[in-house]
Amino acid sequence: MEIIFGRNRKEQLEPVQATVTGKIPAWLQGTLLRNGPGMHTVGESKYNHWFDGLALLHSFSIRDGEVTYRSKYLRSDTYNANIEANRIVVSEFGTMAYPDPCKNIFAKAFSYLSHTIPDFTDNCLINIMKCGEDFYATTETNYIRKIDPQSLETLEKVDYRKYVAINLATAHPHYDKAGNVLNMGTSIVDKGKTKYVIFKIPATVPEAKRKGKSPWKHTEVFCSIPSRSLLSPSYYHSFGVTENFVVFLEQPFKLDILKMATAYVRGVSWASCMSFHREDKTYIHVIDQRTRKPVSTKFYTDPMVVFHHVNAYEEDGYILFDVIAYEDNSLYQLFYLANLNQDFGENSRLTSVPTLKRFAVPLHVDKNADVGSNLIKVASTRATALKEKDDQVYCQPEGLYEGLELPRINYSHNGKPYRYIFAAEVQWSPIPTKILKYDILTKSSLTWSEECCWPAEPLFVPTPGAKDEDDGVILSAIVSTDPQKPPFLLILDAKSFTELARASVDVDMHLDLHGLFVPDADWDVKASDGYMAPQA
Numbered sequence: 001m002e003i004i005f006g007r008n009r010k011e012q013l014e015p016v017q018a019t020v021t022g023k024i025p026a027w028l029q030g031t032l033l034r035n036g037p038g039m040h041t042v043g044e045s046k047y048n049h050w051f052d053g054l055a056l057l058h059s060f061s062i063r064d065g066e067v068t069y070r071s072k073y074l075r076s077d078t079y080n081a082n083i084e085a086n087r088i089v090v091s092e093f094g095t096m097a098y099p100d101p102c103k104n105i106f107a108k109a110f111s112y113l114s115h116t117i118p119d120f121t122d123n124c125l126i127n128i129m130k131c132g133e134d135f136y137a138t139t140e141t142n143y144i145r146k147i148d149p150q151s152l153e154t155l156e157k158v159d160y161r162k163y164v165a166i167n168l169a170t171a172h173p174h175y176d177k178a179g180n181v182l183n184m185g186t187s188i189v190d191k192g193k194t195k196y197v198i199f200k201i202p203a204t205v206p207e208a209k210r211k212g213k214s215p216w217k218h219t220e221v222f223c224s225i226p227s228r229s230l231l232s233p234s235y236y237h238s239f240g241v242t243e244n245f246v247v248f249l250e251q252p253f254k255l256d257i258l259k260m261a262t263a264y265v266r267g268v269s270w271a272s273c274m275s276f277h278r279e280d281k282t283y284i285h286v287i288d289q290r291t292r293k294p295v296s297t298k299f300y301t302d303p304m305v306v307f308h309h310v311n312a313y314e315e316d317g318y319i320l321f322d323v324i325a326y327e328d329n330s331l332y333q334l335f336y337l338a339n340l341n342q343d344f345g346e347n348s349r350l351t352s353v354p355t356l357k358r359f360a361v362p363l364h365v366d367k368n369a370d371v372g373s374n375l376i377k378v379a380s381t382r383a384t385a386l387k388e389k390d391d392q393v394y395c396q397p398e399g400l401y402e403g404l405e406l407p408r409i410n411y412s413h414n415g416k417p418y419r420y421i422f423a424a425e426v427q428w429s430p431i432p433t434k435i436l437k438y439d440i441l442t443k444s445s446l447t448w449s450e451e452c453c454w455p456a457e458p459l460f461v462p463t464p465g466a467k468d469e470d471d472g473v474i475l476s477a478i479v480s481t482d483p484q485k486p487p488f489l490l491i492l493d494a495k496s497f498t499e500l501a502r503a504s505v506d507v508d509m510h511l512d513l514h515g516l517f518v519p520d521a522d523w524d525v526k527a528s529d530g531y532m533a534p535q536a
């Protein structure tokens with residue numbers, strides 16, 4: 001599987017015309033922008049983990065039934081320093097690297113020894129975030145990189161820490177109707193405290209208020225939740241929102257700050273400083289967006305590891321939220337390139353299958369309810385929430401579907417009742433083999449698959465003026481393991497899951513992670529009511 005995961009990809013700097021078969025809907029005009037790791041060796045040095053790879057941006061521009069493709073490595077400081085040294089000199093998730101002491105650009109790295117929290121990478125390989133009119137490549141450190149969404153050029157580096165006291169931030173923000181960004185990050189041992197910080201980045205700031213300053217200066221802290229432990233905050237990859245609440249899982253997959261502070265001298269990676277504590281609980285924090293405070297009831301569930309929240313919404317006094325849950329952290333273990341490349345079948349089995357689980361949380365806990373009683377009275381789910389002593393509530397989810405990852409929804413239903421989940425079907429290995437449409441109401445599903453095809457995260461784009469939740473198309477970049485078959489952009493009708501068109505390109509395409517679709521209207525129209533926020 002070296003060819004899919006560990007091989008360096010060539011950039012396609014000049015836009016290349018795709019060969020289109022089928023018919024692309026005339027209304028589908030815009031650019032699918034995506035991000036993911038593309039380079040896993042620099043000179044003689046190799047990264048250990050798939051998530052370490054240097055960020056490779058790629059885009060499919062769809063105009064008048066035609067498609068052009070291009071790709072470009074993110075020229076992060078990390079990329080430039082590595083290429084200049086012709087070896088890996090900046091540490092990533094699974095690889096600890098040592099800068100060349102002769103070069104002072106990374107002299108900062110030596111402050112690793114004197115600071116608790118080291119300077120992290122700006123290799124923003126996970127997702128793309130839209131802030132107002134601007135686009136940023138994102139990862140989970142304090143750095144994001146502005147990019148030009150048309151040329152894929154790398155622009156300025158933004159350090160979140162200048163605007164909000166966080167060391168880590170998710171690559172899966174949420175957007176409200178006006179395009180304001182809601183994200184979460186972790187502030188580590190700042191003024192003697194470790195906390196999870198929910199913050200808001202405004203989409204636009206009126207010039208009078210802005211006074212020529214960066215809109216970033218208007219980033220505001222929405223709410224802070226103290227970490228249960230100063231030196232071992234939870235790791236999280238995303239969070240959920242409803243119309244009035246934020247759902248945050250403080251899970252027993254944790255970062256060990258003391259281990260991180262000494263990782264550099266010990267020569268071990270950041271990943272080795274993360275561990276799953278199967279003896280611990282998962283705490284469910286529910287934050288009221290109106291009061292900006294967590295609700296007082298203490299909700300918890302069994303230990304689990306969640307990377308992707310799917311959606312959350314309020315119904316009859318309850319919050320229902322859906323996540324892709326694992327029983328352990330085997331997903332991150334699996335993506336070590338050594339596991340992916342040798343004896344693929346043997347080493348690349350997950351020890352727990354990613355499962356769609358629905359949780360239900362009561363917003364009002366009846367003080368008179370009996371200890372042990374189920375507080376969930378909503379008929380639409382079998383999830384339970386058992387009242388315990390001392391105002392604690394133990395939540396047990398309803399398992400909905402086994403073997404799916406990279407979930408997407410129709411984003412206009414984000415935080416609201418919804419019915420459909422689009423995802424990649426994965427069983428016990430990291431290979432996505434099918435694209436899935438799961439109907440939560442009927443619990444039925446539709447799939448698309450083709451021999452030798454590995455689909456990327458399926459993205460939903462609504463038909464303009466659509467009434468039905470699934471009225472639109474699914475876009476997915478397909479990488480093929482058959483050298484005779486070039487990669488292609490697949491366009492499915494989201495209702496029937498039948499193929500509308502495919503746009504094949506004879507390029508060296510990589511397997512990506514996440515991205516967004518930018519309708520053409522967004523290039524010229526300022527954020528307006530018609531703004532289609534991208535999905536987390």
Ligand SMILES: CC1=C(/C=C/C(C)=C/C=C/C(C)=C/C=O)C(C)(C)CCC1
Pocket residue numbers: 051091092093120121126139140141168237270271307513
């Ligand atoms: C560099 C770095 C990190 C990077 C994490 C990454 C890159 C995670 C990628 C996750 C993905 C792609 C998940 C998909 O489901 C940490 C651990 C946050 C903290 C230490 C520094």
Ligand SMILES: [Fe+2]
Pocket residue numbers: 172237307308514
């Ligand atoms: Fe993700």
